[in-house]
Amino acid sequence: xxxxxxxxxxxxxxxxxxxxxxxxxxxxxxIITMAVxxxxxxxxxxxxLPHIKPSLFSIHYNTKNVSLFPAMIxxxxxxxxSLLFAAPIGIFSAVYLAExxxxxxxxxxxxxxxSETLTGxxxxxxxxxxxxxxxDACHMGYSMLAGALTLxxxxxxxxxxxxxxxxxxxxxxxxxxxxxxxxxxxxxIFKIVLPAATPGILAGVILGVGRVVGxxxxxxxxxxxxxxxxxxxxxxxxxxxxxxxxxWTEGMNVDQSYATxxxxxxxxxxxxxxxxxxxxxxxxxNQ
Amino acid sequence: MKxxxxxxxGKEKTMQVVFAACACISIIAIFLxxxxxxxxxxxxxxxxxxxxxLGGTVWRPANNLYGILPMIVASIEVTIGALIIGIVxxxxxxxxxxxxxxxxxYAVLKPGINLLAGIPSVVYGFFGLMVVVPMIRNTAGGxxxxxxxxxxxxxxxILPTIITMSETALRAVPTSYYEGSLGLGATHERSIFRVVxxxxxxGIFAGIILGVGRAIGxxxxxxxxxxxxxxxPHSLFAGVRTMTANIVLEMGYATDLHRQALIATxxxxxxxxxxxxxxxxxxxxxxxxx
Numbered sequence: 001x002x003x004x005x006x007x008x009x010x011x012x013x014x015x016x017x018x019x020x021x022x023x024x025x026x027x028x029x030x031i032i033t034m035a036v037x038x039x040x041x042x043x044x045x046x047x048x049l050p051h052i053k054p055s056l057f058s059i060h061y062n063t064k065n066v067s068l069f070p071a072m073i074x075x076x077x078x079x080x081x082s083l084l085f086a087a088p089i090g091i092f093s094a095v096y097l098a099e100x101x102x103x104x105x106x107x108x109x110x111x112x113x114x115s116e117t118l119t120g121x122x123x124x125x126x127x128x129x130x131x132x133x134x135x136d137a138c139h140m141g142y143s144m145l146a147g148a149l150t151l152x153x154x155x156x157x158x159x160x161x162x163x164x165x166x167x168x169x170x171x172x173x174x175x176x177x178x179x180x181x182x183x184x185x186x187x188x189i190f191k192i193v194l195p196a197a198t199p200g201i202l203a204g205v206i207l208g209v210g211r212v213v214g215x216x217x218x219x220x221x222x223x224x225x226x227x228x229x230x231x232x233x234x235x236x237x238x239x240x241x242x243x244x245x246x247x248w249t250e251g252m253n254v255d256q257s258y259a260t261x262x263x264x265x266x267x268x269x270x271x272x273x274x275x276x277x278x279x280x281x282x283x284x285x286n287q
Numbered sequence: 288m289k290x291x292x293x294x295x296x297g298k299e300k301t302m303q304v305v306f307a308a309c310a311c312i313s314i315i316a317i318f319l320x321x322x323x324x325x326x327x328x329x330x331x332x333x334x335x336x337x338x339x340x341l342g343g344t345v346w347r348p349a350n351n352l353y354g355i356l357p358m359i360v361a362s363i364e365v366t367i368g369a370l371i372i373g374i375v376x377x378x379x380x381x382x383x384x385x386x387x388x389x390x391x392x393y394a395v396l397k398p399g400i401n402l403l404a405g406i407p408s409v410v411y412g413f414f415g416l417m418v419v420v421p422m423i424r425n426t427a428g429g430x431x432x433x434x435x436x437x438x439x440x441x442x443x444x445i446l447p448t449i450i451t452m453s454e455t456a457l458r459a460v461p462t463s464y465y466e467g468s469l470g471l472g473a474t475h476e477r478s479i480f481r482v483v484x485x486x487x488x489x490g491i492f493a494g495i496i497l498g499v500g501r502a503i504g505x506x507x508x509x510x511x512x513x514x515x516x517x518x519x520p521h522s523l524f525a526g527v528r529t530m531t532a533n534i535v536l537e538m539g540y541a542t543d544l545h546r547q548a549l550i551a552t553x554x555x556x557x558x559x560x561x562x563x564x565x566x567x568x569x570x571x572x573x574x575x576x577x
Contacts (some may be wrong), residue, residue, distance in 0.1 A: 101310075
């Protein structure tokens with residue numbers, strides 16, 4: 001008893017000093033993180049904004065106007081195409097995992113392991129795989145389609161995971177109510193469960209869109225680096241992020257590359273705002 | 288029983304098969320990635336010689352010398368450097384967010400960290416070129432395109448991963464731990480650092496491992512700021528070339544054995560990632576059981 005008393009009385013002043021240091025440390029870390037973000041945003045804006053000119057948005061790219069308009073259209077195409085593959089497959093996989101599969105089955109554990117592994121694979125590996133499989137083995141050549149298929153694999157686990165979580169958050173009473181009214185399982189899923197889970201699914205899809213918009217390494221050797229809008233999806237075309245990188249490596253139009261950074265950043269900020277809004281909606285609904 | 292004779296039964300069964308088939312696609316994808324990478328990379332590696340490829344210190348495709356040891360070492364060293372920055376700032380920021388941050392600041396900081404996660408890697412590379420590289424050039428001399436620049440940018444890039452995972456782990460620790468420690472007379476800070484943080488150890492480690500994967504696999508930002516010299520890294524201020532950079536820089540014009548050597552570089556990187564993934568699931572499961 002006596003010794004422990006002594007320890008406690010020794011500890012109190014020591015503990016106060018320690019507390020101050022620790023508090024200062026965590027505050028410093030929080031401030032550094034915030035400052036880093038601010039500096040990044042400001043650097044991009046200060047260096048890029050002065051180079052944004054109307055000629056950058058000309059319909060066709062040539063070496064004089066260095067237009068980023070084709071790259072914007074290509075980015076939209078790439079987003080649409082990769083979602084066309086990844087969204088249905090991702091949502092359906094999640095439906096299987098959440099609504100059909102037995103909890104704790106080995107098959108489910110295996111699917112989860114593979115989708116987690118997919119999440120961890122760096123984009124350059126996807127790029128090389130896409131080049132070997134879609135561009136070479138499937139004879140697609142450098143094309144929007146090859147790029148979109150590669151990116152679809154990249155965003156598949158993102159959409160799967162968000163959808164699964166959203167489906168789990170739908171209360172069982174919804175399903176029971178629907179069954180009670182005589183609806184089959186399929187009808188219940190499509191008419192009751194999926195609509196209720198839509199905001200969560202949307203959040204996952206937007207996360208996927210963000211990844212497509214920012215992707216470079218997986219696209220250079222799958223969709224190629226042509227600076228025009230391709231005639232069809234079998235043509236090569238570069239998205240904004242690839243456009244920015246290509247301009248920088250070519251070294252001739254670095255200013256326009258900085259301007260592209262601004263456009264990219266604005267797109268990413270808008271996507272983030274949308275997903276935040278949806279997340280707030282989801283939280284409110286759950287409360 | 289009536290339900291099973293429902294006319295929609297065939298449709299129900301078909302759709303269940305469709306759902307299951309979709310769920311199999313991620314399994315198929317992983318298998319295809321493994322098969323395509325190994326089938327295209329291993330023959331090249333064998334032709335060069337596994338020892339010469341993995342242990343060779345000279346990369347000179349013009350002379351048929353394909354040693355990627357400098358790139359392996361560079362990737363590992365850059366990752367370690369990034370981790371030092373990422374762990375210190377990341378874990379402390381997570382503790383800040385979970386236990387110290389005023390609500391109003393949290394409402395700004397949290398979306399800010401999500402934004403940090405969403406910024407494309409080319410934009411990080413651009414930021415590195417505009418801010419970090421000149422800073423190093425002015426203080427240490429040289430070109431500024433260096434391992435240090437890569438460490439700093441990668442350290443920033445893995446921040447959101449480490450922060451988000453650590454914060455989740457910290458919040459999952461039962462409040463009774465914290466309250467118990469307070470009850471024993473420890474301060475708020477001491478309770479958090481000595482009781483809550485150790486209890487969240489597994490989750491924090493899982494976040495750090497995820498960060499390792501991101502850092503070692505990052506490509507575009509590194510290419511723009513690391514200098515890309517394919518030589519053994521000898522100083523923090525010298526240029527280095529990582530495995531990822533090696534692939535992207537030369538794939539555009541490589542043919543034959545050179546191309547195979549680049550694909551083999553991707554295989555080596557892939558093996559690193561698989562090992563990292565296994566470590567991640569071990570720590571994650573530990574955290575979940577906890």
